[in-house]
Amino acid sequence: MPPNTTATTGDKPGKSGRKKGRKGRLVVLVLVLAVIGGIAFGAYWSISTVRASFPQTTGAITLDGLSGPVDVKRDGYGIPQIYASSDEDLFMAQGYVQAQDRFYEMDVRRHMTSGRLSEMFGKGQVKNDEFLRTLGWDRVAKTEYDETLSASTKKYLQAYAKGVNAYLKGKDGKDISLEYAALGFTNDYKPQEWTPVDSVSWLKAMAWDLRGNMQDEIDRALMTSRLSAKQIADLYPEYPYGRNKAIVQEGQYDDLTGTFEQGSGTSGSDSASTSGTGTSTSTSTSGTALQSQLSGLYNVLDDLPTAVGVNGNGIGSNSWVVSGAHTITGKPLLANDPHLSASLPSVWYQMGLHCRTVSSKCQYDVTGYTFAGMPGVVIGHNQDIAWGMTNSGVDVTDLYLEKLSGEGYLYDGKVKPFKTRDETIKVAGGASKKIVVRETSDGMPLLSDRDDELVKVGEKATVDTEAPDRGDGYGIALKWTALEAGTSMDAVFAMDKAADWSDFRAAAKKFDVPSQNLTYADKTNIGYTLPGKIPTRAKGDDGSIPAPGWDSTYKWTGYIGQDELPYEFNPKRGYIVTANQAVIDKDKYPYTLTTDWGYGTRSQRITSLIKDKIAGGGKISTDDMRQMQLDNSSEIASKLVPTLLKIDVDDPDVREAQKLLEDWNYTQDADSAAAAYFNSVWRNILKLAFGNKLPKELRVKGQCLLVDPVDTTAPADDTTKVRECGQRDADQAQPDGGDRWFEVVGELMDDENSHWWTTPKSGTRPGATDNRDDLFRRAMIDARWELTAKLGKDLDTWSWGRLHRLFLKNQTLGTEGPGILQYVLNRGPWKLSGGEAAVNATGWNAAGGYGVVWVPSMRMVVNLDDLDKSKWINLSGASGHAYSAHYTDQTDKWADGELLPWSFSKDAVDDSTSDTLVLKP
Structure with missing residues (x-):
């Protein structure tokens, strides 16, 4: 860039x-x-x-290829509702309208998914392109389009591409977006025509960011260089099934039929696999090689641009559904808020796709959240059903350490040749770069070819400059379900027209990657189903750490059958909650889906809110669902504050801060001084307890002060203490502070003398700590002086929102472009409530400060009694054009927790319409 x-x-x-x-x-x-x-x-x-x-939103435009007129009705927020008389016209218009608002975003996305960012942004993106070419998303997408997708899906993709290209026809870059005009100062890049494969490739990028536990695999393997198996187990506790309920609580696996059956009951045997912390075969076989390869891979992964997430980290979501027995309308309510990277424009694009008359010629009447660049609706409702999604987190990736030998790799004692392909990366303003991509015979790309440092491990032969680790040595290969052609695009269209639970389940079976938790509601029923292409592994291998690629016993043994996957339909409790917790108790299911669930903090809080509301016969409203989405309570605060308040503190300034916690209700409102102080204490506890004990390969350069400037109104009063805090913090591994760390610290609380609570004396800082309370005391001291530096000495001026701020940045020129462009393209800050692992999950990473890094990317509540009384909101707005009235016109309301009316029926859409554009054949 x-x-x-x-x-x-x-x-x-x-x-x-x-x-x-x-x-x-x-x-x-x-x-x-x-x-x-x-x-x-x-x-x-x-x-x-x-x-x-800016797009034309009124009058009429003639488009070649339409078979009849199409109406595009936009409301006061620029959200379009499209009305057509055929499926092809509907999706062609969708392509045209999305290109009007978001083509630059679409163009960047397709260059990312195809490994062609260098064509737009120059040599700074070559390394990223090399890695993305090695993964080969666009190659897999082309195979899907050519070989696995249905004829109707291809027809819709073609129509969508035709609409995008109709918009592009005759336009220069400057006519499309400000960003192209800026790029024109540095290179001669011109947008090219859209293709159906460009749309399919986006699903691969989404799957990459939602890929599951690959980062945990790397971390656990690197920890073995310094930590014992017991210590690693301390940092990866078992999921607390007894406290935080799994999604599926009714139903059982039938060993005789090999299917999952609805209804209460006990499980089948645990014969297919085992759970736990994984084997150590790969690390014991070639520990040095694996350590070096994985630490190098860290750097490659961290530099990659994100699609919807934070490179696979910190991704969560909430979705729950309540049956009509517990709602004021007597019909179900469904809520959803996916937690994704904060981006500008938002990853989501709101839209309605309506056939004037639903028939075999025109089958869709659906509205919701779409991806700009892809036809159909991903999350939303049609005239009969509603659905939501959260990331399931199931383990669909494995890393393999490969032994290289000459031009091949070792497999069961024999050398097998790599499959190779040549790739040429074009670079704006520079010379092209050629690379060679190598894959194993079963399609696993060799990721280690993409980093010069990785290939030095065990190397014995002269290197080839294009594939630098040719010769003997070691490499890292990736096995991932998304590298196989699938049918997820078919699933999108099938869900969009599903009329009932049976239709929806059939559609979900086609949604192979990424594996998602799907919540469902119609006017009388609620349900949940887990789709996805989920691998099975040999007994004793749970996929929790990288495996030896030279041993065939560690290869995948197959995939779980779609009829074997857990689901629920109208459970007796009357509600279903999904928030990235375990899908099903491990002793009720014969397959290990993953060893790295979210730990259920949000799901249990949502469950408690629902149960509290319906206790004694209470009924839940649409606004109750909205209020639940905004719950800011901190579970880790409820665990730690009682202990923090018992600790004697001599320093009157620190005691003043400690007193903030005395009457605090653990709610992280933006104006809360107690929330600011507690979260700083929490961050310092993590640094002290774990920061100097993790392997150097995991260490992240950091300091006590934020990367983004803080809203500071007063200077630090004790600069010496603050400076020392920054020095001590440098070059330490920092836990991110998510709900896994809630569980880690919660498990250690009763062991007051655990070695994790010990820290050495550091300079003029307080003395070494030998127990829990000493460490907590030191964390309270450090937090007091850290916030003094950031927010001033006067506690009356402290607030969580001054620390916890959201900046929305254009994902290309808004982050690395000239300063004037960053000023033009970016927006913020917003002072936010919520926090890490709260239901209102405005996530922050304790390794880098308190700034917001992932957010509820949208919020919706669907009312199945009257769809026009449903509510929705987006993070930014409909438009990707800076200075458009709809660039960030929803953000203030989103930050305040408001939802907008969501018109669906024709009368409601007509009432809310501000602009009407007619597309004519």
Whole structure:
């Protein structure tokens, strides 16, 4: 992406003489006039450019390829509802309208998924392109399009592409988006026509960011260099099935039929696999090789751009459904809020797709959240059913350490040849780069080919500059379900027109990657189903750590049959909650789905809120569901604060901060000083207890102060203490502070003398800690001085929102473009409530500070009694055009927890319509 540019300022004029002073003032005046002139020019250039690319939303436009007229009705937020008389017209119009609002975003996405970012942004993206070419998402997508997708799906993809290209026809980059005009200053990039494969590839990018436990595999393997098996087990506790309920609580696996059956009962035998912390065969066989390969892979993964998540980390979501027995309308309610990276524009695009008359010629009447660049609706409702999604977290990736030998790799004592292909990466403003991609015979790409440092391990032969680890040594290969052609695109269209539970289940079976928890509701029923292509492994292998690729006993043995996967339909309790917790108790199911569930903090809180509401016959409303989505309570605070308040503190300033916790209800509101102090204490507990004990390969450069500037109104009063805190924090591994760490610390609370509570004396900091309370005391001291530096000494000015802020940044030029473009494209900050593993999951990473890094990317509540009384909101707005009225027009309301009316029926859509555009054949 374009390099950063930084502005410089001159020294202040001197005061040693009148002439010198006048000269200085003259210089300042000239500089000010130059700045004003530059801003004026920039403002004129940007505004005129942006306006030229705004979409036409009224009148009529003729599109070649339509078979009949299409109406595009936009409400006051620019959200379009499309009305057509054939499926092909409907999806062609969807492509046209999404391109009007979001084509630059669509173009960047397809260049990412195909490993062609360098064509747009130059040599800075070559390494990323090399890795993405090695994964080969677009190659798999093309195979899907050619070989596995249905004829009707291909027809819809073609129609969508035709609509996008109708929009592009005759337009230069500057006519499409401000970003293209900016890119035009540095290269001659021109947008190319859209293809059906561009749409399918996006599902691969989504699957990558929702891929499951690959990072945990790497972490556990690296920990073996410094930690014992017991210590690693401390950091990866068992899922608390007894406390935090699994999603599926009714039903059983039938050993005789090999299917999962609805209804209460006990499980089948645990014969197919075992659970636990994994085997250590690969690390004991070639520990040095594996350690070096994985630590190098860390750097490659961290640099990759994200699709919808934070490179596979921190991704969660909430979705729950309540039966009509517990609602005020007597009909089900369904809520969903996926937790994804904060991006501008939002990853979601709201839209309605309506056939004027539903028939065999035109089959869809659906509305909800779409991806710009892909036809259909991903999450939402049609005239009969509603559905939501959360990431299941099932383990669909495995890393293998491969022994390399000459031009091949070792497998069961024999050398097998790699499959190879040549790739040429075109670079804007530079020479093309050629690489060679190598795969094992069963399609596993060799990730280690993409980092020069990785290939030095065990290397014995002369290197080839294009495939640098040719010769003997070791490499890392990836097995992943998304690298096989699938049918997820078929599933999207099938869900969009499903009329009942049976239709929905049939559609879900086609949704192979990424594996998602699917919640369901119609006017009388609620349900849940787990779809996905989920591998089975040999007995004793749970996929929790990398495996030896040279031993065939560690290869996947097959896939779980779709009829074997857990589901629930109208459970007796009357509600279903999914929030990335375990899908089913491990002793009730014969397959290990993963060893790395979310730990159920959010799911249990949502369950408690539902049960509290219906206790004594209470009924739940649409607004009750919205309020539940906004719950800010901190589970880890409820565990730790009682102990923190019992600790004697001598320093009156620290005692003043400690007193903030005395009357606190553990709610992380934006205006809460107690929430600010507690979260700082929590972060410092993690640093002290674990930061200096993890392997150096896991260490992250960090300091006590935030990367993003804090809303500071007062200077630090004790700069010495703050500076030392930063020095001590440097080069330490930092836990991210998610609900796995809630469980880790919660398990250790009763062991007051655990070795995890010990820390050495550091400089002039408080003395070494030998037990839990000493460490907690030191964390409270450090937190007090950290927040003094950030927020000032006066506790009356402290608030969580001043620390916990959301910046929305354009994902390309808004992060690495010239400063003027960042100013034009980016928005924020917003001071937010919520926190890590709260239901209102405005996530922050304790390794890097308190800033918001993932968010409820949208929120919706579907009312099955009256669909027009459903509610929704998006993180940003419909438009990807800076300075459009709809660029971030939903964000203030989103931050305040509000939801917008969600019109569905034709009368309701007509009432809410502000602009109407007619697309004519």
